[in-house]
Structure formats: structure tokens, C-alpha cells
Amino acid sequence: MDMPYAVTTRTSASAIALILGLSVLALLFAAPAFVSRGLIQDLFFILTMLVLAQFWNLLAGYGGLVSVGQQAFVGIGAYALYGSVILGGADPVSALLLSGAAALVLAVPTAFFAFRLHGAYFAIGTWVIAEVARLIIAQWHAVAGGTGTSLPRDALREMMLVSWVQDTLGVRASAARDILAYWLALALAVATIAVIYWLLRSKRGLALAAVRDNTEAAKSVGVDAGRMKWLVFLTASFGTGIAGGLIYLQKARISPDAAFSVTDWTAYVIFIVVIGGLGTIEGPILGVLVFFALQSLLADFGTWYLMALGLAGIAVMLFAPRGLWGLISERTGLQLFPVQRRLTGGLLAQSNRKET
């Protein structure tokens, strides 16, 4: 009897990874009940950097779009939130959606111009557009005054869900705000990874990989390469915008130079992805942990810290171009988020039977 052909993506590690992942998630969710406020703030930083890194990885690692202008979407997302809270009296938590929407609105003209450029020119182009966005926002005196702006105390005090967190955990209002921001960051990180993983496992994910490997050949087998680029760019902008809004919701204070910082929101993010492993979901997760460890260890050394980061980045690029996760998965064959489709059954099953 002939067995039909079937496709599977499951690996032996992926089931274990799922259980392990859910346990870590449960632990992270419960963390505010038993860890210090300082640790919650650190975890918030790690999670938001992870979101930025996942989206940059989607752009560069899967879409081949090496952007150096992602700070534009962090900044615009943050200022959309401040603008709607300060001028429109919006609730800061709900305003996060506006952060995403504002980033999308900026992403359309950015893509329109930047997609005409390729490789290094695309990178420079996105950076220039981000600088232009920063200069324009800095002219918006009502919200983006020269030395910076704070979120109004009233808006923070009456923020959605804060009093509920306060009552449930029995903490003070300021701690409750940090915990709420942390939970939102956790939700955003989980949603980010879920959406990217879902995208990669869909028919579009396969098309994305084909475009990355060989654009001309991809077009010749019916892949709409242009549409794939737009899809990836808009998705990354939306997510980066929400992350930007959330980061500055937690900081409660903003200035154009900080919100549009190329070092904080793009250079560090590139470092995280490169050191962890470009083109994998696992890479940025590992990368952000390494980045945070280095930052905690070397923070006291000022400029030396930045030099150490740079050297570490160069060393990884030279000796492990696929990043730390690349090294690990090469040695062990481990894949926590498998996307490879393997053909089984049919004549393949028969030949296997003959071998055994």
C-alpha cells in the first residue's frame, strides 16, 4: 500500500522547547509578585530590546532590508503617545495603538523612497529619513520642546489598569506603573515572536526566504518580491512604533535626541541580532541576554564599554558569522522554532524501511 506524502516541521527539540518556553513565560508573568522593582525594570529593558531586535532581524535577516533608521519608528511611536496624551487627553495605555499607527503612516513614504535604494544606499537612506523625522518632530513645540517633556502626572495616575495592579499586588502607584509596563512588554514580546513565527511558517515565509536567497529566481517562480518587502517593512514599523511608545511610557520623560537615538535604538539592536544570530528567531533572544550581561558588567567603564561591545561584535562577525545561536545549532542541530518543511511518507517512507 502506498503511503501518501506528508510535510512536517516538528523536531524532537521543538516539543521540549514549547514546554520550556511556556514555563519561562509563566515564571516571567508571575515575576512581579516576588522580585524587586529594580529587576522588573531590567526585565522591561530586556523585553523591549528583544522586540526591537526581533523586528530588525525580520527586516535584515529575512527581508534582506538592512535598515539603520529604525529609531525613526521608535521616536515617532513615542511622540504619537506623548502627543495624544498631552494634547488629546488620551489614556497612555490605549495610546500605544496610536504609536503603531503613527509608525505605519511614517513607514509608507519611507518605504516609497528607500525601496528605490539597494544595499548600503538603502541603509544610509533610512538613516537620513530618520534624521529628517527627528528634526521635524523637534519643531513641534507643544510636545517636543528642546530640553524634553514629561508625561502629565494626572494621566499617569489615572492610567488604565494601574489601580487594579496596585490593589492586586498591594504595591505603591509608581511600582504598579512599572509592573504594568513590564506586563505590556511581556505581552508585546510574546505577540512579536508569535507573529514572526507564524509568518515564517506560512507560504509568505517561504517566499521571503526565496527572495532573500535569490530575488530574480524568486520572481521567476511567481513570488511577488515587491509585496514581500512592503509586508515585512510595514510589519516591522508597526511593531517598532508600539515598542517605542511603550519604552517612553515607562520612562515618562522624552526628548527628541533620546527618542530618535541611532545608538540606542538601532546600533545596539544590530549588535544584539548580529551577536545572537541573524536570520533566526532564537538569535535575538540569546543576543539580548548577552547584551544585557555585557552592559551590566561593563557599565562602569564608560567609553571602554562601547569599545568592548564593538570588539565583541567584530569578533563574532569574523569568527562566527551566523552568531552564537548559529554556533550552537551547528554543533547540536537544535532548532527551537523550526520552520524547515520536511517531506516524509510516499516513496521516502519505503526507502527508509528498506534501509532499516
Add this chain to the structure above:
Amino acid sequence: MLALQNVSKSFGVLKVTDDVTFDVPAGQALGIIGPNGAGKSTLFNLITGNLMSDSGAIVFDGQDVTRTSAMRRCLGGVGRSFQIPQPFEKLTVFENLLVAASHGRSASEAHVTQICAEVLERTGLLPKANAAAGSLSLLERKRLELARAMATGPKLLLLDEIAGGLTEGECQSLVQTIREIHAEGVTIIWIEHVLHALTSVVERLLVLDFGRVIGIGDPARIMESREVKEIYLGAEV
């Protein structure tokens, strides 16, 4: 099936396709020969839409596709192989076919799994189904080019020097596969330097030199003609 009318293409001052006119009826196999640099691959790129012609018209399956993108022409039924194999290196052989079949046929992955497996069977690539395309040998890469083009479900199949660089035995089995595909009614245009492989399949032969068509017709007659011997074989007659 395919008609080219006065198609021309220049790169700067160099005219690589010069006023080319010919047609291929449905179900026919046409061979294209010509010396290196005659513009054979450029002609292919114009037919597939990887390049746009400067002037003239290209009609495929009753539709004017002169300004249609490569992606749309593939959806319409144009499948191609590349002279230098262009696999999606980081994907597996099966995934190479899967992306071609699901996008080229606008169908879900589940719908085309069986089709991909059948193409792998007939092109002899099934044992390599789950290997990375980047790890394949030259013969396997050539087969993958053919298999990926077949996966898109082409009405017109364009083969660019698919037999080049293969041993005699490898060439024989590849020709056999192509003959089978042709027997099923797929229209084929095939560029090839390995003439005995080409003439064992095609019904008509087209000779290209300096971007111009200098002869088209019955393979035996074309090979005998004086111009072809002079220009293509370089013989003084």
C-alpha cells in the same frame, strides 16, 4: 503559444537582441543555437520578463505580455531554468519546489505537496528532498532547475543550457525526462550547445547570431545551411 514581433533590446550601444520575430505553436519544441554572446540568454530573459524589451511585442497564450512582470508571466504559465543554476540555497530541495508550486500556481502548500513530490520522483531528486539546495552537485542543481520550473505548472518551459557540463550518461537521462515532459504537451524552448541532445527532442531549430535570427526551420536543414556552418561552426565553405 508564444509570438515575438520585432523585439529589440540594447545594453548601451550594444544591440543584443535585434529585431527578432518568430513564433512557437502550442505543443512544439524549439531549439535555439548560436555562438557565445549571440544573445540567447538575453532573449530568454525578454521572454520571461526578467528583462524588458526596448521595442516590439511579445504575445503569450493570446495575451500581450510585453510589459508584464516576470512574476505575472510565471503565473500565466511561463516556467524557466537558469543557465547558471540559481537555487534558493538555504532552503531544502523540497522547499525550493514548494515555494515555486505554491506561488507559481497560487495554491496553498498543502494543495501542492503531492505535485512537488511527483516532480521530485520524475526528476530523480526524491532522495535529496530534505537536503539543503546549496549542498547539491552540478547535475543535481541542473535537475533542480528543471524540477523547480516544472513545479510552477508551466505551459511554456524555457530551458537554458540545462545539459551543459554533464557527462554523457547524465545527459541521456536528463534528455529522457525532458522528452517525457514534452510528450505531455508542454511547449518547450531550449537553448543548448550539446547539439545531439537538442536535436533528439526539438522539432524546429532557430539560429541566433549578433542578436539576429539568421535561420529557423527543420533541424537537419538548418544544420546543413551555409550560413549556419559559416557563422555558428566557423567553417569556411
